[in-house]
Amino acid sequence: MTEPRWRLLIADDNPDDRALIQGALLRGSAARTFRFVEAGSVAEALARVRDDPDPFQALLVDYTLPDGTAFDLLAGLPREPEGPGMLPLLLPAPVVVVTGRGDGELGARLLRAGATDFVGKDWLGPGSVTRAVENAIERHAMAAELRARQRALHESESRSRTIFEHATTGIAIIDAGGHYLRCNAAYSAITGLSEEELRHREFPALLHAEERERNRAHMQQLLAGAIPSYELDGRFVRQDGSVRWVHKFVSVLDMEDGRPHELISLVTDVTARRAAEAELRERDEAARLVADTAARLVLGNAGGTSTEEVLSSTFRVLCRRVGADCYLHYTLEADGTLQLVSSVGVDLAAHPEVARLHRGEQLCGQVLARGAPLVLEEPELADCQLAIPGLRAYAGYPIAAEDRVFGVLAVASWRRGRFRTGELDLIATLADLVAAWLDRARLTRALREREERLALFIAHAPAALAMFDRDLRCLAASHRYLSDYALDRHQLAGRPHHEVSPALGPAWREAHRRALRGEVVRSEGDPYRTPAGETRWVRWEVRPWVDGRDEVGGIILATEDVTEERRLTEELRLHREELQRLVEERTGELEASHRRLRASERMASLGTLSAGLGHDMGNLLMPMRVRLDTLQALDLPGEVHRELDGIRASASYxxxxxxxxxLLAVDPQQAAQERALEVGRWWREAEAVLRNILPRGTLLEAELPDDPCWVRISTPALTQAVFNLVQNAGDALKGLPPGTVTVALEPCGAEVLVRVTDTGPGMSAEVQQRCMEPFFTTKARGISTGLGLALVYGLVQEAGGVVELRSAPGQGTTFTLRLPRAEPPLGRGGAGRSAYVGMENPRLRAYVAAHLRQRGCEVQDSPAAALTADLLVVEGDAPPGARGRVITLPAAAPFGDVKLALRAALEELDTPMVTT
Amino acid sequence: MTLPSSGSGRRHAVLCVDDNAEIAAALELLFSRLPDFEWLGWLPAADHLVAEALERHPHLVLVDIDLPGADPFHAIEELAERDPEVRAVMFSGHVRPELVDRALGAGAWGYVSKNDGEEELLSVLRQVAAGEFALSSEAGRMHV
Incomplete structure (x- = not known):
């Protein structure tokens, strides 16, 4: 492990000594690397220490150098300044002096001069030098650290002191017993007592009595360690009796034996701030007052009080709070002069000069002329020539809104030369408020006039109109509206629409809302339920109306009762539908009749031919018969008579x-009077013509009832119907081996069945389905019109019957006409009854009598018979004493009347006689 | 035109109006051989019916409807006014309700269809001659 490298300065003028020292160091610390800087003199060593960029770990200095001793070097080294209580002599690096003279006195002197250690040259060995340097470096490092601590402490203390002394906050140090230890200048300034004077006071004796108890309680808690600090607002009562408002912060400063030892009290003088706050509060209050005035004036909450009353009360309060002497309110008259309408705070009688303020040449007149506020305070007011004697401040504000000047609002003061901050703002605001209120009043007036005009128009409108405000309260309603909805004006007045008409649904409310948003909403017809429970239909329109400020003031409801109109429209619609239905019905009938006409055309052309043919044949046959009769009456040979019989048979056929x-030629419609026919007789008439239309070889067979049987259809109609069926049957049999066509007439209950059956190939289901349709045919065009069966259907239906068809391929076809059975038309209803016909005209009398006799009546002519007759047909009055049913006729009545009387008589005979 | 002279008062003197000479000839043949009828002759049109009837005094006038010239209904109406004793009977191949009504309205005592045969004709004529009103069967079906 390597030791940190040492950078060492070696100051010695003897190169051998330098090498000796270096060699000892190198040997003494093998693990360490060295950097040696050499100096040969004091000056050179000092220059090295001063200029060398890297610090030295230590200096090894020979005591004796050419330009001085080690003392000179120590004295020349830079050192940090000394401070109070600080260790002396702190050199940039430790200095170890190497000396040849090893006496202790020199060594002591060297150490005092700042050297860290010294070694004698004599015992300069590897271990001693290294040890000496190591020790020196270690000691130096400790000294440097100590010194740094001392410096930090010193700096801290001096900073605290400066803060303490110069703080604007009052600071006092108090001991646990409540005695002042120290205080700063600010504290003295606040309390008005010096530090010395405070030492004799007990904390917190300065506090106002009211706050002292509170402070004591806090302090006990603080000393007990329950709270770390406390704050309170309180008053210091000063020596001179004046009071200062302070904010106190008290905290533990120092602890001793676990208990608070010293306390620190920080005190801020808040007297000025509190005053400012109070002023602010006062101004806020004034502002609130103005706002309240604003609410009462502008928002129309003045209630019953007049503008002047509201303003005067506001002025009075402002006078008291804000501090002007008088408030004046002038209005601008039409002639351009200002008129004082309200004054507060001045007795005008006592101060006549105030009245002059408003004149044109005076202050208020100037405000008006400028159209801008005029504020005059001392000293400018004094210079103003217009000034009123004694007046010290004046402010005038025009009362104006949107280019319209209503007057001037002024304040004046004789006591104060200047207005306080904010006061003028209030006055300006008040002037604006008054202006806004007056403007609003003007607009309201205009609005009311306009609304009144609109309401007047609506009330007299000839339609159902009603005008509502934004809350849907009725403002006006026309007479028509009131009558349409059965309302009276008192019922409507001031009540919301939905309250008056609770039946209004959400759709109406939505329409009202939309109209209030500016839309026009309308409906062509809505049901409306009246309070009486009747449903009426109303066409309506809801549109907004605009007030004087171009805002939607409410809605106008225009309604029209269209119930009657709807009823008529509905009736008209029903009529139209009925008409259409009738037209369709008639068209259908017309088409059916057209079809029948078309169908009968064929019959008609055939009929025309057959009619002419039949007529001519009849005309020829009659003479033939007469001549045959003549011949037969003659006495002729027997064989001639036989020939004549043959001729007669042919003629008969x-x-x-x-x-x-x-019969084929007669229009069935014209024959409708024939109400019944006897089938046997009919067959005898029709047979010949039916037989003639069948193909050669085809048999025509008849099945007839034994007894007379009457059917309700005319002879031509039945003939034509059966003719068509037989013709079709014949057509069906064409090209086939000779078949049979059977015509059967059979009574069946209340019906008579007329069946025409053929042995032909039959019909498919499809043909059966369609064969009654007009123009449907299975035959080639040109041969058939396809109308035969349609004609049959029409004829039978007209007679009140139905046509039935039964057929199958290979099974032949049977048409059945189910016709209503009839009573014999010439009934014997008159049998056993007696009749008297009393008419002047013998022919007409005979006419009536003949018909009555035909019905079995016994007709008598004698006047005596009139009394006993069951039925009397007489001209003029009924014979006196007659007991029978009397049918009267005017004398010499035309034939038509006689015929009607006859019918009446015949009906009488058809009515069963009641035996009394 | 010359007419055969009338017979005794008990026979029904008949004057006929018909444009068909064959019919007239047949009627003449018919009436001539009957003891209760007297043939007074025939007229091809109704134009001179009234004049001839007033001159010849028939009991019965048998009148066709489909005639050239004058309206036979007008003729019998006028005749009924001029001589109520003469009884007119219509004799036609056409039988329709309105024709029957019209004839009766004009004053006819009867209506005979040419299709109903000679027997019915004679029957109707005899009834009318007896003061009764009569219709042949086809005409009867078309009336009332």
Whole structure:
């Protein structure tokens, strides 16, 4: 392990001695490296120590050098300044003197001069030199450390002292018994007592009695070690009786035997600060007063008090707090003069000069002329020619808002020459407040006028209008509005809208909110439930109205009761729908009738032909029959009669054919009066024509009831319906081996079934489904119009019947017409009844009588029979004494009336007779 | 035109109006051989019906409807006014309700369809001659 390298200065003028010393050192400390610097004289050694950049660990100095001794060298070495109580002689490095004279006296002197050690040349061996250097270095290091400690202590003490002496905070050191030990100048200044005088006082005797007890309690706690320090605010009562406010901080300074030994008390004079705080508080209070005034004036919270009252009370308080003598409030009149409206703090009678302040040439007039505040204090006021005698300070502020001057607010003082800081700010603020209030009052007035005009307009509007403020309180409502909603003005006044009309839903409230935000909201129709529970429909619009400040002042609600309008519209709609329905119905009927017309066209053209044919055949057959009769009446050979019989049979057939042809020609509508037909008789008429439309070889068979059977359809209608069915059956059989068509007429309950059956190929389901449709046909165009079955359907339906179809491929087809069965039209309802017909015209009397007889009535003409007859048809009044049912006619009534009377009579016969 | 002279008062003297000469000839043949009818002759149109009837005094006038010239309904109406004793009966191949009504309104005592045959014709004429009102079966179906 290597020792730190030593850098050593060796001062000796003898080179042998230097080598001797170096050799001894090298031998004595083999592990250590050395750096030797040599000097041959005192001067050279001192220069080395001074100039050499690296420090030396030690100096080895020969006592005797050419330019002096070791003493000279020690004296020449730099050393740190001495201080009180500090170790002397601290050299830059330890000095070991090597001397040839080894007497103790010299050695002692050398040590006192600062040398660290000395060795004799005689016993200069390796061990002794090394040991001497080591010891010297060690001692020097200790001395240096001691010295550094002493210096630090010294510096600290002197710093503390300086702080203690020069602190602005009063510092006092007190012992545990409460005796003053020391205090600084600041403490003396605060207490007004010197350090010497304080020594005779007991801590804290200076405190005001009120705070002394509190201080004692704190101190006991401090001394008991319960708290490390305490603070309190208190008053020092000074020798001269004046009081200083202080802030005290007391803490333990030193402990002895574990108990507080010395205390330190730090005291700050807070008298000025407290005064400033008090002033600040006062000013705050004044500011609060102004703010309160502001609230009362500007925010309209003045209640019943007038502006002047509010201002006067404010002025009075300000006078007391802020310290002006008088406050004056002037208003600017229309003629440009200022008028004093309020004064506080001055008796105007006693001080007439104050009244002059406001004149144009005086101070307030100047404020007005400048349009800016005017503040005059001493000494300027004294120079002002306008000054009032004795007036020491004046401040005038224009009361102005937005280019409008309302007046002047002024304060004046005879006692003080200057205003205090902040006072003028308050006055300026107050002037602004008054201006703002007056401006607001002006705007409010304008606003109210405008609102009143608007309200007047609304009240007299011919529509339902209502005006609300922002809180939705009704301001005005038109007469129409009131009547529409069954409200009266007293009910509305000042109450919120939703309170008056609680039924208003959230949608309305939202509309109101949107309008208050500036939107226009409207609806074309909303249900509204009246308090009576009736639902009315209202068209409404909510729009904002703008007040004098261009702000939304509320909303205007315009409503129109559209209940009636809606009702009419709804009615109109229903009417329109009904009309449309009727049009559709009629169109449908028209189409159906058109279809039927188209269908009957075919029949019509066929009918025209057959009608002409039938008519002509009839005209030819009649003479033929008559001539045949004539011939038959003659006495002719038997074979001639047989031939004549053949001719008659043919004529008879032709006659029936002619009848059938004519039936096809008759419009079923025109034949509707024929209310019933007898199927047997009908068959005899129709058979011939039906047979003629079937293909050659096809059989036409009939199944007829044994007894007469009446059906409710006209002869032409039934003929045409069956004609079409038979024609279709015949068509179905065309090209096939001869088949059979059967026409069956069969009574069935309240119906008569007319069945037309063929033995043809039958119909597919699809054809069955569609065959009744107009224009549907399975036949080639040109042969059929496809209207036959549609016509059948129409004819049967008109008669109140239905058409049924049964068919299957290969099974033939059966059409069944289910027709209502009828009573014989010429009923025998009159059988057993007697009738009397009393009419002047023999022909018409015969007409009526014939019909009555046809019904089985016994008709009598004698006037005596009138009394016993069950039924009487008479002209004029009923015969006296008649007991029967009387149908009267005017005398010489036209045929139409007679026919009606006859019908009435026939109906009477159809009514079962009541036997009394 | 010359008309055959009338017979005794007990026979029903018939005057006929028809544009069809064959019909007229057949009617003449028919009535001529019946003992209760007297054929007074026929007119091809109704134009001179009233004048001829007033001159010939028929009991019955058998009038076709589909005639050239004058309206047969007007003719029988006028005739009924001029001579209520003459009883007109319509005789037509056309039978429609409005035709029947019109005939009765004009003063006809009966209506006979040419399709109903000679028996019905004679029956209606006999009834009318007896002072009764009558319709042939086809006409009856179209009335009331």
């Amino acid at each position: 032709l006659q029936r054919l002619a009848s059938g042809l004519r």
